[in-house]
Amino acid sequence: MSLHTVHSEAKPPMTGRLRLIATVATFGGLLFGYDTGVINGALPSMVEDLQLTPFLEGLVASILPFGAAWGAAFGGKLADHFGRRRVLLFLAVIFVIATIGCGTAPTVTVLVAFRCILGLAVGAASVIVPVFLAELAPAHLRGRVVAQNELMIVGGQALAFVFNAGLATAFAHVPHVWRYMLVLATAPALILWVGMIIVPESPRWLARNGSVDRMFDVLRRIREEAYDPGEGQTVLRLAKEDENRPAARITDLVRVPWIRRIFILGASMAVINQISGINAIQYYGVSVLQDVGFGGNGAFYANIIPGVVGVLAVGLAMYLLKYVGRRKLLLTGLVGTTTSLTAFALSYLLIPDTNPARAWVILTCIVVFVGFMQCCIGTVTWLYMSEIFPLNVRGVGMGVCAWILWMMTFVVGLTFPILTDSLGVAYTILIFVVLQVIALVWVYRVAPETKDKTLEELEHYFRTG
Incomplete structure (x- = not known):
């Protein structure tokens, strides 16, 4: 069957459970956006408070994407080995620890170190979240569900700009207002951690790792009344092909x-x-x-x-x-x-x-x-x-x-x-x-x-x- 085939039957709408899972998972995208956008408003007070040179200013801003490059490089492999859900749970903990570390950093060196660690989590999330969503969503909803992550990324950036403005106004004469701006990302990180506790593992990953019964159970819960047993067989077939394909x-x-x-x-x-x-x-x-x-x-x-x-x-x-x-x-x-x-x-x-x-x-x-x-x-x-x-x-x-x-x-x-x-x-x-x-x-x-x-x-x- 080619990808141009058009199905005449009505497609089932997105279930409430799938919508909840997508919302929880895309908090990883929101953190991606917030952590890359918050530095925008934090830098002016940070430069003054920590006496940053142009080089150090650039290093503080850019060390996060440097860490993200390596998080993106290895995040997918970790998710393949340990599971998408388990790695996202771990990343939520990293987000919390690194965010608090950035907000309380006593020196530029400590700040740069925690920003780099935060970047590792951002980069890994940028690769894992879209894959996780694509594997959970039915084909006709995949584009919409995955695109939600992109919206959460730019939404996180916009949210960072709004909070930056509010905090800059509320704490206009506080030299370390940048610390409050950075540490606010702890809240969505905690939401991601709590939410991922109740989110199921990807059916595709479960099938590829031999957990067939759990895979069928996850599909039944996600699809609800629109569940089709044939979809489970398709997932098993694709997982078998993945297993036989050389890396x-x-x-x-x-x-x-x-x-x-x-x-x-x-x-x-x-x-x-x-x-x-x-x-x-x-x-x-x-x-x-x-x-x-x-x-x-x-x-x-x-x-x-x-x-x-x-x-x-x-x-x-x-x-x-x-x-x-x-x-x-x-x-x-x-x-x-x-x-x-x-x-x-x-x-x-x-x-x-x-x-x-x-x-x-x-x-x-x-x-x-x-x-x-x-x-x-x-x-x-x-x-x-x-x-x-x-x-x-x-x-x-x-x-x-x-x-x-x-x-x-x-x-x-x-x-x-x-x-x-x-x-x-x-x-x-x-x-x-x-x-x-x-x-x-x-x-x-x-x-x-x-x-x-x-x-x-x-x-x-x-x-x-």
């Missing part, structure tokens, strides 16, 4: 020429996801807005607007992907980010500091940039990477691409304050503009369309060149 190695990505072409394409998408400078805005947005003229706590409240736009943009992407090709969205997004970043740099250079409109013009540029980035590039690059790899190397291919993406996030986060200190904000933004133009040309010349093509058709396309 893929990293060398498989470069050994075969047509797979090597796919790997280069996937790795390039991981790079494109980050060279827009989106994480420079997410990590240093408040500092940039203070620099362009938003005084007092105005920068904290202005920073909420891009966060909300990011959430709306992901929602729009979920709608557009039903009708618009991946390639067209990517090209549209790159044109949008290139144009908005150029306008940002020119406004910074040409509008006088004394002009009150300067801050609002630059904020508008940031909002437009975030909208194009989250809608057309951020969502699409992850989807693109998940579609192009053939089944036998999909896991290792996605793992390596996730590692590259997080390492690029680390590089951008580390170098942004150093570059702005030596070149200024405008010329640093122009570097991202040049990178966006290169990415635009590359996507136009190289990236194929993947929408409405089965995975088998895509594999045939790459095999035949």
Whole structure:
């Protein structure tokens, strides 16, 4: 049966139990978003309180994605060995311990160490949660359930911006207000831990590890009245195929020429996801807005607007992907980010500091940039990477691409304050503009369309060149 087959019978709706499981599991995504976004508002008071140099400022912000790269690299293997649920329970504990460690860190060294540990949990969650949700959801609900995690990620970032603004106002004269901002992530971490105690294990993992009776029991509880015994047999068959399939190695990505072409394409998408400078805005947005003229706590409240736009943009992407090709969205997004970043740099250079409109013009540029980035590039690059790899190397291919993406996030986060200190904000933004133009040309010349093509058709396309 091809993936184009259309079933005429009505699909059962999402059950209350599945909705609860998805909500609990995606608290891992919310923590991902909050922990990457909270540093945005915490840095100004952190720089003052701990006397951070530009290098240390960049290190504190970027060490989390450095840890996340390694968490993403090994998280999937741990989940394969110990189970998705058990590893997510363990990650919830790491989130709690590392968050408290960050909030109470007496020195920069301790803060960096706990931020790195927190990054390990963030990276592992970024890989495990989507897999866990995909294995629990029926096929017709898989896209909706997995996309909920992306919404929770950008929602967590927006939540961090809102709490940052509230705490900056409530504790305006407290030098260590950044500690309260960081430690708030303990609450969702505890919710994740408590929730995962009652969440069942993935049926696919149970079947692959010989727990057949538990697998059928989980399917019955999740599907409720829509339970189909044939689905359990399908899960058993797929688990048997997984058992007989040799484990893929990293060398498989470069050994075969047509797979090597796919790997280069996937790795390039991981790079494109980050060279827009989106994480420079997410990590240093408040500092940039203070620099362009938003005084007092105005920068904290202005920073909420891009966060909300990011959430709306992901929602729009979920709608557009039903009708618009991946390639067209990517090209549209790159044109949008290139144009908005150029306008940002020119406004910074040409509008006088004394002009009150300067801050609002630059904020508008940031909002437009975030909208194009989250809608057309951020969502699409992850989807693109998940579609192009053939089944036998999909896991290792996605793992390596996730590692590259997080390492690029680390590089951008580390170098942004150093570059702005030596070149200024405008010329640093122009570097991202040049990178966006290169990415635009590359996507136009190289990236194929993947929408409405089965995975088998895509594999045939790459095999035949």
